[in-house]
Amino acid sequence: MTLDPQMRLLIVDDEPLFRESLGEDLARDGASVVTVGTVADACAAIQRAPFDIILLDQRLPDGDGLAIVPVALDANDAVKVLLMTAFPSYDHAVQALRVGVHDYLSKPVDVAEVRHAVNQLYHTAKLERIAEVHRLTVSHDEATALFIGQSGRAQAIQGLIRRAQGTMANVLITGETGSGKTLVAKAIHYGSPLSQRPFISVNCAALPETLVEAELFGVEKGAYTGAVPRRGLLELAEGGTLFLDEIAEMPVAMQAKLLAVIEERKVRRLGGEQDRFVNVRFLAATNLLLQDALANGKFRRDLFYRLNVLTIDLPPLRERRDDIPRLCEHFIRELAPGRRVQVAAADLPALMQYDFPGNVRELRNILERALILEDGPWLHPSRLLEASAAAAPAAEPIRDATATHLNPLETVMREHILAAYTQCGENLTRTAQALGLSLSTLRRKLVAYGRLSRNASLGAPGGD
Structure with a gap:
């Protein structure tokens, strides 16, 4: 049985031999696998990039493995968690299901059993994504619900969203926190011809400066100690939309590299020597006035002009x-x-x-x-x-x-x-x-x- 090559797995277990052996088996089956041994390392890995499946041990050196589940769900509410424990009990199973675990296996586990469970969870996740895309595509007008009403501002925003849906141009969405920037980005994507393609969202403020390049561009083996080849968010968004939330928080050095991607439509993974062509539409959002950032040199003007083909400025509710x-x-x-x-x-x-x-x-x-x-x-x-x-x-x-x-x-x-x-x-x-x-x-x-x-x-x- 082979695994989908787009599947990203995180194995969290304090037994190095077990997690590395299981990781190698699942990687040979085609999945992209990351392995860690502690709660802290798992949380750090989850913040760096989204995972489809997490294989989780319950007893870890620095805490209960179940503490990882809400962190994982906060980062990606579509993630599926498979708990593996050598200490099974009814109470543990109930507790695990309550915090968001999707399946439960008792150790020692058989690789074939894990592979089957992983495939089932991944298939379930794909069906959920298809259902979500269908819901958003069939009734994408609902995505403009935040701007229903009779005010001229609301009707103007609805008109701009419809115009953005009819073009592949880059869009800059501005507005205060809570005004609906992410919803507008989803409305644009799911109401456009790209609705069946990926919608990848990244919060630029949540990524540590040292990890931004690796997360966006991907990594090749040997780029740093322990690095394994993996695609970046730009590659994951191939053929679809990359939504750069809080774009004003992106480091200036990274802005230059992003500008090159927008202009040349190609990326090079960290530590790599080969350019990879990408076809991605860019949507960006910020709750800050970029004019100040432009004036003091914290945001590049050339990148601003590339992203600002169409601007949708969302009014606060008090207006x-x-x-x-x-x-x-x-x-x-x-x-x-x-x-x-x-x-x-x-x-x-x-x-x-x-x-x-x-x-x-x-x-x-x-x-x-x-x-x-x-x-x-x-x-x-x-x-x-x-x-x-x-x-x-x-x-x-x-x-x-x-x-x-x-x-x-x-x-x-x-x-x-x-x-x-x-x-x-x-x-x-x-x-x-x-x-x-x-x-x-x-x-x-x-x-x-x-x-x-x-x-x-x-x-x-x-x-x-």
């Missing part, structure tokens, strides 16, 4: 408050299909007056919490705004456009995030869920606010 009632209706239908419930009329004025520093993502999150906490036909989500409003100090308006003091919106956002972090017991996962932020965005904000170190572990407090 299109009239769309809030329609958005509420949409999210309630999405979150509670079949449930006859709506926002109480008395609550709408409070929602429309609130500035929503987390934008549409925050609105959706508040409605989801209200649906969980309240019974009956009427929702009162404005009650969930009271704590946030009380925690955020009132900011005086800027009277001088040249003033150098802190933007009031940033002050509100900082206080809002820190208040939620405290209320959630400094637990990253719960805070991210409460705010509707990704873990990587929340970590970066807390590091900037001095509440979290750059090398903080995933434990709580200050972790998951």
Whole structure:
């Protein structure tokens, strides 16, 4: 039985002979295999690149292997985890399934048994991807749901998305955190002729500077100690779309290499001597104003012009408050299909007056919490705004456009995030869920606010 050559496997086991032997067997079958022996090394490997399947031992030198599962799912919610343990029990099996493990094997394992289980999981993942592509392709207009409404800004964004779907030009998407940049990128891809091809997303801010080149361009054997040949994200996106989220965070040296790829349509793996041609459409996004980065030399003008063929600037929710009632209706239908419930009329004025520093993502999150906490036909989500409003100090308006003091919106956002972090017991996962932020965005904000170190572990407090 052979394995799909596009399959990427991570083997996590503290027995070197077992993991290397199993890795060699599965690599001979055609898969791309990475092997590690600790929780820390596994988490680092997961952050560097996505995996399709993770073969996981439960007892590892630096902790319980199950701690890796939420990290893996946060990096790639389509990953499948196969637990292998020499200490099987009913309680362990239940615990493993609860945290997100997909299958469970008892050691000693037979290679043929592992190969069969891996193939089954990979086949399941492919069917799920096909179903997702079908859902997004058939109803890709739903991807513009964040911009439903009667405001001119919402209708303008819908028109730009449709134009981007009809061209293969590169697109730069700008907007505040939570305004829907990733959703717009997916809408463009799945509404375009590339909808059946890969959509690969990479968060430039989440990649350590020393690893950016390897992740984007791939690696050849011998490029560094322990390096194994593997394709980079540019090759994985062949024929489809590469979405570069938070592009402003990319190191300047790497920007020059990316520019060369866009112009020449070829990549060279780290440590390699051969150029490989790639056919990729580039979408990029940033929540920063690139004009400042261009002025101070932190972002290359030539790369900006290459990516900025078409710009879609997403307005914050506070600039299109009239769309809030329609958005509420949409999210309630999405979150509670079949449930006859709506926002109480008395609550709408409070929602429309609130500035929503987390934008549409925050609105959706508040409605989801209200649906969980309240019974009956009427929702009162404005009650969930009271704590946030009380925690955020009132900011005086800027009277001088040249003033150098802190933007009031940033002050509100900082206080809002820190208040939620405290209320959630400094637990990253719960805070991210409460705010509707990704873990990587929340970590970066807390590091900037001095509440979290750059090398903080995933434990709580200050972790998951």
